[in-house]
Amino acid sequence: MSTPLVDQFTRARSQIDNDFFNQGIAAQPASPPPLPQVGPQQRRNGETHYPRQMANHEDLALLRTARDLRQHVLLGGPPGCGKTASVEAAFDSLFDPATSPGLQTLIGTAETTVGDLLGTYLPDRTPGVAPGTFTFVYGPLTIAVAYGLPLLIDEITLIDPGILSALYAVMDGRPHLLLPGTDIPPVPVQPGFCVFATYNPDAPGSILSEALASRFAHHWQVGTDWDLALELGVPPEIVQVARNLDGQRLDRNNGLLASPQLRDLLIFRDQVPQFGVEYAAGTLAAKAAPENQDQILEAIQMIYPMASITRLGGRYGR
Ligand SMILES: Nc1ncnc2c1ncn2[C@@H]1O[C@H](COP(=O)(O)OP(=O)(O)O)[C@@H](O)[C@H]1O
Ligand SMILES: [Mg+2]
Numbered sequence: 001m002s003t004p005l006v007d008q009f010t011r012a013r014s015q016i017d018n019d020f021f022n023q024g025i026a027a028q029p030a031s032p033p034p035l036p037q038v039g040p041q042q043r044r045n046g047e048t049h050y051p052r053q054m055a056n057h058e059d060l061a062l063l064r065t066a067r068d069l070r071q072h073v074l075l076g077g078p079p080g081c082g083k084t085a086s087v088e089a090a091f092d093s094l095f096d097p098a099t100s101p102g103l104q105t106l107i108g109t110a111e112t113t114v115g116d117l118l119g120t121y122l123p124d125r126t127p128g129v130a131p132g133t134f135t136f137v138y139g140p141l142t143i144a145v146a147y148g149l150p151l152l153i154d155e156i157t158l159i160d161p162g163i164l165s166a167l168y169a170v171m172d173g174r175p176h177l178l179l180p181g182t183d184i185p186p187v188p189v190q191p192g193f194c195v196f197a198t199y200n201p202d203a204p205g206s207i208l209s210e211a212l213a214s215r216f217a218h219h220w221q222v223g224t225d226w227d228l229a230l231e232l233g234v235p236p237e238i239v240q241v242a243r244n245l246d247g248q249r250l251d252r253n254n255g256l257l258a259s260p261q262l263r264d265l266l267i268f269r270d271q272v273p274q275f276g277v278e279y280a281a282g283t284l285a286a287k288a289a290p291e292n293q294d295q296i297l298e299a300i301q302m303i304y305p306m307a308s309i310t311r312l313g314g315r316y317g318r
Contacts, residue, residue, distance in 0.1 A: 038058060039060075041090075059220075060089055060090040063086065063087060063196065066194065067091075070173075071218060072197070072215060074212075077221060078223070078259070078261050080260075081222050081223050081224045081263075082224065088152070104144040104150070106151070107154045108159040109155065114166045119139035121135065141167060141170075142177060147190060149193065150196055151195050151196065152198075153167075154197075155200070157203070157206040157208050158199075176189065197216070228262070229242075238303065241299050241300055241302065264284055277307075278306045281307035283310050284296070285300050297309065
């Protein structure tokens with residue numbers, strides 16, 4: 001129904017909506033400028049690590065700033081896409097191995113124990129120490145807390161949630177780390193301690209509990225940078241195949257739980273001149289989970305028709 005009164009009301013109403021909307025836009029604070037760049041880093045294995053984009057910042061700069069603010073960072077993504085490498089690249093060069101234990105690391109599994117995090121009593125074999133003496137050897141969490149270092153926990157979602165509660169108190173800001181069952185006094189948490197963790201959401205047994213997720217101020221979804229793969233000399237045809245397969249994996253409709261990522265492509269690149277393109281392509285398919293092998297081999301055969309799963313044959317030269 002349209003009457004002058006209703007029209008007037010509608011106009012007034014839409015003016016209020018507009019004002020609110022405009023105010024809402026105007027109320028957005030301006031984005032801060034990008035953080036100062038860290039730049040390409042030399043990895044311990046001699047490789048160059050190239051920083052990536054996260055929002056309008058460089059990922060390595062953001063990781064370092066997160067540490068300064070003790071805002072823990074969780075990176076999720078398929079194996080081999082660059083999660084661990086980014087954290088190592090952000091922190092390795094900050095510490096001189098001669099004077100600092102540097103970035104602390106732990107690879108999580110379903111069998112990880114509280115002792116793997118905090119430390120355990122081990123037989124002390126130092127010359128002059130009485131046989132049968134046990135000494136408490138600090139675990140990576142205790143070293144990171146005591147020396148104010150970043151701690152990288154790879155595959156954190158494979159660790160039993162009950163075990164992780166040993167970590168939560170210090171992540172939440174408790175000023176001391178307790179070492180239950182020892183006579184060691186609480187260890188003060190030093191500035192510089194911060195947790196960086198990676199996980200693969202599709203790994204069997206991966207559990208990202210709310211308790212775990214909520215402790216991380218930053219959640220990054222990581223995937224392979226296909227342009228970087230090209231820049232690193234991976235043949236464009238295989239990059240395209242991997243990229244297509246990755247799209248199918250992300251679709252989640254066709255049962256593909258894993259597909260070749262940057263690590264696999266770099267191995268392919270290195271194998272081609274050594275062993276030939278068909279062998280390298282066969283390896284790429286052979287490393288896939290059995291239920292995905294046919295699908296991945298089929299995609300690879302579109303560009304390398306002679307590729308087949310790398311199966312060991314009979315006696316050489318027969
Ligand atoms: N930004 C990058 N620059 C150069 N090489 C990279 C980069 N990210 C990853 N890589 C390469 O890819 C490999 C796999 O990355 P990694 O971090 O180990 O994977 P993830 O932890 O996700 O399983 C690394 O060993 C490195 O050779
Ligand atoms: Mg990793």
